[in-house]
Every structure is written in C-alpha cells, then in structure tokens.
Amino acid sequence: MPVAAANLMRYRELMATLAWKNIALRYKQAYLGIAWAVLKPVSLMLIFTLVKSFVGIKSGSIPYPILTFAALMPWTFFQESASDGVNSVVGNTALIKKIYFPREIFPITAVLTKLVELGINFIILAGMMAWYEMVPGIYILWVPVIIAYTVLTTLTVAFAGAAVNVYYRDVGQALPVLLSLLMYASPVIYPLELVKEKLLVHQAAGDWSHALYTLYTLNPLAGIIDAFQNVVLRNQPPDIGSMLPGLVTIAVLLPASYLYFKRAESYFADVI
Amino acid sequence: MAIIEVDHLTKEYRLGALHSFKQTLLNATARFAGKPVAERPRFKALDDVSFQVEQGEVVGIIGHNGAGKSTLLKMLAGVTQPTSGSVRVDGRIAPLIEVGAGFVPDFTGRENVYLNGSILGLSKKEIDRKFDEIVDFAEMAQFIDTPVKRYSSGMQVKLAFAVATSIDAEILIVDEVLAVGDLAFQRKCFDRMEDLIKRRGKTVLLVSHNIRQIQRLCNRAIMLDKGRIYRDGNPEAVCTSFYAQSDEKISSAMSLTQARGLNTSGELELIGLRFIDRDGKPTDRISYGRDCVIRFTVKVLTGLDEVTFGFGFHTTDFLYLTTHNSEEQLRIAHLPAGDHFIECKIANLPILPGVYSLRFGVTAGTAARTVFYGENLLHFRIQGDIPITVRDGFFALDAHWAVASAEESPLSVVTMAQRLKSP
Known part of the structure; x- marks a missing residue:
C-alpha cells in the first residue's frame, strides 16, 4: 500500500493527462459537449418522478425529484466509473503492450475522469435546491468524504473487474446487467428510510428483519446514497449505523481487489 | 558497473488459445481432486x-x-x-x-x-x-x-x-x-x-x-x-x-518458388534457368573470380520480332546489383515459335561469395515492349574466399595501389582501374 501511494504521487501528472484525454475525447466531436454528462441522471430523475406519480413512494419532507436526483448522482458516478474502470485495461491494449507504468493507473484514471461529470451534476443539484428553496447546512462539509468513499467503492469493483476482464471479456459484458440489478437493490428510486421503516420498525421479515437490513446495507451504495441525501438535503450527519456494514465490505474487499490486480498485472501484456 | x-x-x-471459463473451472476442480490436468x-x-x-x-x-x-x-x-x-x-x-x-x-x-x-x-x-x-x-x-x-x-x-x-x-x-x-x-x-x-x-x-x-x-x-x-x-x-x-x-529453400513481380504477355514462357559448366551440364557450383555461364530456356508461343534478353543479379533483400542485356551483342530479327536456349557467359565473376538471386526479362518489337519479366527467379550461391583486400560490399574491384612521385598531381597518387566493364 505505501508503494501504491508513492506510485500515485509519481504518476499524478500522467493520470491528469490521461483523464484530460478521456474527457476531451468523449466530447470532442459532440455538439452538446459536456452537457451529455447530465443527460443520464436528469432523464432518469424525470422517469422516476413520473413513475412515482403512479405508485406513490413516500419521500418524507423532501420533494421526490430532488431526493431521487441526489441519489442518482452518486449512483450514476458509481455505475459509469465502475464500468469504465473495468474496461480501462482492455481498452488500452496498445499502451499495455508497449510501455510500462503501473497498470492501476488505468482504472484509477477512469474513475477520476468521472469525477468531472459528477462535478457538473452538482450544478444541476444546486439549481434544483434553489428552485425548491433549500439551503444547505454545515453538514454539507461531509460531501468530500462521502465522494472519497464512493471512489474507493468504485475502485474495489474496477480493480478486480479490470484484471478478470483481461482473461475473460465476459466481465465487461455482464457488468452493465449486474449494475442495473444492483440499482434496484440500492436506495435510488426509493429512500433508505422506507427500507429501514419496513424492516426495523414494522419487522416485516419477522426475526430475520435485522439480519436482512444488515445484508441490505452490506451494499456500500446504500450507506453512500443515504449519507449523501442526509448531508445535502436533510442537513443531518450521515447515519453511521447504516454505513457500517458497507464500510466493512470495502475495508475487506478493496485490499483484496487491489492485490489481485497487482498480481495479475505482470501477465496483462502476455494475455491481453 | x-x-x-x-x-x-x-x-x-503457453501455446494455443486461452482456456474457456468452463475449462478453467474443470481444471481447477481436477487439480483440487488431485487429478492430472492437461x-x-x-x-x-x-x-x-x-x-x-x-x-x-x-x-x-x-x-x-x-x-x-x-x-x-x-x-x-x-x-x-x-x-x-x-x-x-x-x-x-x-x-x-x-x-x-x-x-x-x-x-x-x-x-x-x-x-x-x-x-x-x-x-x-x-x-x-x-x-x-x-x-x-x-x-x-x-x-x-x-x-x-x-x-x-x-x-x-x-x-x-x-x-x-x-x-x-x-x-x-x-x-x-x-x-x-x-x-x-x-x-x-x-x-x-x-x-x-x-x-x-x-x-x-x-x-x-x-x-x-x-x-x-x-x-x-x-x-x-x-x-x-x-x-x-x-x-x-x-x-x-x-x-x-x-x-x-x-x-536450403532454393528453387524457382518465390518468383516476384512476374509479368508476362503470354507470348513466351521461361521453362528453364540454370548455370552450366564447361561441358554444358547444369551445376550449382559457381565460384567467385571464375567464368560462368547462365542458360535460359524459353518457350516461344507465337513468333517474336526484334527480341532482346536481359538479366540481372540482386541480393535476397532485392538490392539490384547489376544487369546486362543482349541488345548490342545479339540481333534477333525473328524468333520462331518453339523452344530456344540462350546463353550468357560471364568472365571472372566479380561478385563476392554469398547467396544472390536472378531476374530475367525479354522485350520484343521495335517499341521494346516487355513480353516477360520476373525477379527472384533463381537463388544461387557463389562460392570462394573473399580476398583480403576486400572487406565488405558486393563487388571486387580490380584495383592497384602505387606510391607515385611527388611531382605528379595528388589525384593520381592512387590509380584505379575498374574491371566491371561489359564483356
């Protein structure tokens, strides 16, 4: 791990250049340019709002559109950067076969690139908050911490996924499907409060309710999305209780994922 | 250091394709069970x-x-x-x-x-x-x-x-x-x-x-x-x-196989291409500094007028070394249909030992249109020892050194006579 950190320092300029390349490349010949970055969360927000008007999802004191948009921001970031990260090594075959630099630079750069798009979504969020006359409180200072945690979560998927993808391209194919399933298992369309209420207050699953809730929150995205909504919209601190299982997941899986990636990287050029 | x-x-x-996911799983199971894995x-x-x-x-x-x-x-x-x-x-x-x-x-x-x-x-x-x-x-x-x-x-x-x-x-x-x-x-x-x-x-x-x-x-x-x-x-x-x-x-792959740039009008075919010795028998032994004879056997399909033959040597990486054609020495006003032998004798072969290849072409008519042209037609080896005076290159010069008297112009201190003139 100290080696990894030293590498990051040493290659920070290269990562910045590669991230700039990814962004510039994506919008080079697109007329709407960077505006495409907000298209996905905004359109999903509109659809969810429409659906909500049929089925009725309780959103508490927060207007549903902004609640779901605040969920879609970390979710879209996670989803897109994880799938870009997984494909980043295979997508750079030409470089992998010619020049050596630490290979983790590819997934890391892919994830960092998406931070720029996340940043643009903050402008939309600010606009919506102004519309609903919401004022952020002091807890908004948590946002960088939550984003950093989201980046680590994404890297956990990206490292292992990118390494396996070199051997079996199935991963690149399967990931979008798995991620869209995971969206329903994360509090994106519905707030976490609903799950909490059903399981912890109403004990909907009987004796298993607590265990089921822990299982649900083992998905780090559950804690991330809820914390993000808390600090931005509800002006509350993150709910550590619902974040803890996810934190444990990442604390265990991130080092494993990274070590697997480092072990596999010496064969990338031979196999890819 | x-x-x-x-x-x-x-x-x-490892040779061959990457295993499928299924095969990997099967192998892992087999290894786990202590069975040998292919x-x-x-x-x-x-x-x-x-x-x-x-x-x-x-x-x-x-x-x-x-x-x-x-x-x-x-x-x-x-x-x-x-x-x-x-x-x-x-x-x-x-x-x-x-x-x-x-x-x-x-x-x-x-x-x-x-x-x-x-x-x-x-x-x-x-x-x-x-x-x-x-x-x-x-x-x-x-x-x-x-x-x-x-x-x-x-x-x-x-x-x-x-x-x-x-x-x-x-x-x-x-x-x-x-x-x-x-x-x-x-x-x-x-x-x-x-x-x-x-x-x-x-x-x-x-x-x-x-x-x-x-x-x-x-x-x-x-x-x-x-x-x-x-x-x-x-x-x-x-x-x-x-x-x-x-x-x-x-x-070792010596043959007529990889002829390159073969271009023929269909009026003439090259059916044989050999070096021959003094007795007219085919030979593979061509020596540096000795005389040698190349014999081309051509089959003329329709009668040709004003025929000129030409050949050249090139290295195996297609560096053209020299060519020679029959224009001044052989006037063929008409070549009737049938097989013909054409020979060219080279005196004191000046090309250094090594493996070379041959190209050959035929033109006909007053406008000298190409009826046959091919490169890399025959690989052959020139044998012999490289003389000590020649370090590298492809040709030996028939050159002579001398120390001239000081009154003479400096340009003539070394006189050289090139021997590569046409026979």
Missing part, C-alpha cells in the same frame, strides 16, 4: 539468456523472425515479466518501441505531443520546454493544430519519432523505428540517433532487420537464435555469421 544486467532470463509462453504445450521465447551492457554501449540485437528479439525488449522495458531469471536496469528507459502507440486520432498534433510525452514519462514542464524543438524536428509547425486523423501516416510517424527521441533517458530501446518517413526524414532520424549515441553517450539497444544499419551504428551486436544467444561481440563478426545463417536458410 553494468547499466543493464540480464541474468539467466527465460520467458515461456497442460497446454509451452514455448520458450527466451531460453536462459544472460548478458550485461555497460554505460555508453550501443548494442544491436539481430536474429530471424521469432528469435526472441521483441520479447527481450519487452522484458527490458518492463512490459512483461520473466518466467525465470532476472532483468536489472539501472536508469530511465525510453522505449521507442513502435512509435506512436499512444496517438489519439481525434486529438490535434499539439495535444498528442503532450499526451504521448507524458505517457513516455515527460513532465508537462519538460514538454513545454521542448515543444518547439519537437515540432521543428518533425517539420510539423503548419499542421500542429490539425487532428492527427487527418495526417498522412508518414506525418504521424515523424511526429511520434520527434517526441520519443526528445526524452532524456539514459537508455534508449529502439525497435525498427529508423524506417520512418521519406528518405530525407530517414536521414534526419539516423543523424539524430547518431547524435544521441556518439555525442551524448547514451546506452542504446537497437533491434533491426537492417543489418547494414546495425553495422554502422553499433559497437556490439548480439545475435539471437531460437531464444538463445547465438553470438555476442563485434558487430562485423556477428553480422557475418547472421548473413551466413540467412544464406543457409535461403539456399
């Missing part, structure tokens, strides 16, 4: 290779296709890991392996210079400082803000080469990059390489199939063969044994 140390380096690849056969791309390179050495690496040259360079560049043994490199490496690997077609030349520079390990400041020099060298000032996808391939390579050679690395790894651009630019690249090597004292590893280049630039050569070091030492000696091996390979 050696700057590069390669110690018992071995690299194995392994894919292995192939040693490098087999126990050891050598050291000192600071400032310029090492040429030669060998036939598949000898392990590129694998070795990849290992030195750290792109792939050895199966066993070790590589130690002491200093910054600039890999000029296939320049332009990182070019993005949608980016302008300027953007690509920055991108490629940082991929090769330059900081933004360094690139800023060197930018003008890079653009100047590549002769690209006019196009630098145009997307690279609109460049010609030559322009791309020029720019890539300029970026790659601007790196201040202690060790340069060069894989066949000097064959870039037009002749003028190749010359420039060559000069730049020479400058890096001779004046700035860089350590260079150069892989090339152009042996003449290796002889010119390197002060040491390593020849690889089937993953092992076949010879290591003085470039002259190593290149000579490389040529010997190439010749061996080519002459």
